[in-house]
Amino acid sequence: MRKRARVIYNPTSGRETLKSKLVDILDVLERGGYETSAYATTPQENSARDEATRVAREGFDLVVAAGGDGTINQVINGIAPLDHRPKLGIIPAGTTNDFARALGIPRDDLVEAARVMTKGQLLPMDVGKASNDEMTQYFINIAAGGRLTELTYDVPSDLKTVFGYIAYLVKAVEMLPQARPIDMKVTYDGGHYEGKASMFFLAMTNSVGGFEQAVPNASLNDGNFTMIIVKTGNMMEILQLLTKALNGGRHVNDSRIIYKKTRNFTVAQTDTKRPMPINLDGEYGGSAPMQFENLKEHLSIFSNLPKQQPQQLLE
Template identity: 75%
Template sequence: MVKRARIIYNPSSGRETLKPKLVDILNVLENGGYETSTFATTPKPHSARDEATRVAKDGFDLVVAAGGDGTINDVINGIAPLEKRPKIGIIPAGTTNDFARALGIPRDDFVEAAKVMIDGKLTPMDVGKAYNDTETEYFINIAAGGRLTELTYGVPADLKTIFGYMAYMLKAVEMLPSSHPVEINAKYDGGEYNGKALMFFLAMTNSVGGLEQLVPDASLNDGNFTMIIVKTGNVFEVLQLITKALNGGRHVDDNRIVYKKTKHFSVEPQDDTKMPINLDGEFGGVAPMKFDNLKEHIQIFANLNLKEKADQE
């Protein structure tokens, strides 16, 4: 039986350099045994999500998410709720490409990234589920809460295209002085936190905002989130924590954060302050919110040998 693949791509990703490479990407997958077709996302909300659901239900063997972390998140959301889920491939064409970095997928060559789906390993991956009384969303790299986490979807698309990763850094510098801790109740496996928090993270890989030392012990498929709650809102103390993270992950033992492993997490503000939730760099609603780790929920092509080599260098 012929294997079928569908490339769902964002035509505006990668400074619009992805589209000219589609023929070469198609050739890689066709030579690898896949009858391959493409779908260009549209401005319609959840265009990639709807297409991923459609082709998954139609029995496609492989769905390729070609774009930034937002496109990947949309594809995952189209597939994660289904009982029968196709294999996933990634062609990173965004600004930070955190998820591709964690999987060892080449981020500077679209064709080489496509070859991972032929030469790489099929790896079981955890998927995060975020839900409350009104909505359910899925994520595969990170969930976060707090005003400062808005920066990933608060940067205009044209600035991301022109300035890339630097646009995020400029936005963070702008937002940090006006970001204040929120009184929260957070529950996790074996514990509870009641107090002020500037932000929280639930990481599923070791690449968060391009920082690989923020969650140095994260695993792709152990069924656990790596949870970080940042208690302090003092600008200088936050910068100290970032410096510690960049210098060998020394922040994990700092008493200004809570650092734990957990399969489940819930967060609820204790006043009228709204806490926005960020899922894989996209707006994911507001707290209160619950989170579950769905262990090894999807199969994804990765090049972990390449990542291990990069980590050793």
């Protein structure tokens, strides 16, 4: 019986270039031995998530998330809670494509990205689980909270489409003067912190907003988040930390940073004047308080990493 693949694609991603390449993408997967079909996401809430769940339950062998980080996150949420989890493929067509960057998947050639799935190189990949009293969600790249982390979902989708990554940079410049610290309480493996912080990150790859030095020792499948807490809210100090990050990741040794590996993490806001939104893979994921757990090697994802990097070839 032929293997079945479903391409779940966002027709508005990547300045709408994905649609013109779809026939070629389907052809690559067909030649790779998959009976392939496609589904275009709709404006309906959780369209990609619900389709991923449906085809996974029908026994599809491969689900392909074609779009930006938000589309990938929805597909992850569609299959991560299930007992039977199909293989996952990525075709990056978004603005920053952090996850594809971390996996070495071509970001400037969508058809070449599809060919990655015909080479049989699978990586057992960690998945993050975020939960509170209201919801449980999953993420594959980053969870974050704090004033500056709100910028990714404050950028309108039409601006992302037209202006790409420059839209994020403009929003960051606009929001930097507002980066006042928040009173928060966090716990992590072997420690805790209670006090003011302008943001926290739980990274699962080394690429955050297109910057690969933000979390220099992040691992894709060691079962741990790489945690960063930025304790300062001073604009000049944040710029200093950013300069250190861009200059070889030297920010991780700064006293204004807490930098640790942890499997579990909880965050609560002690200042209740304004809710603390949580950012999951660049999208709004609810508000604190929230608990996070790293699910080690929870999904098998096609990658294009060099041989010397940690990975595992699966049947």
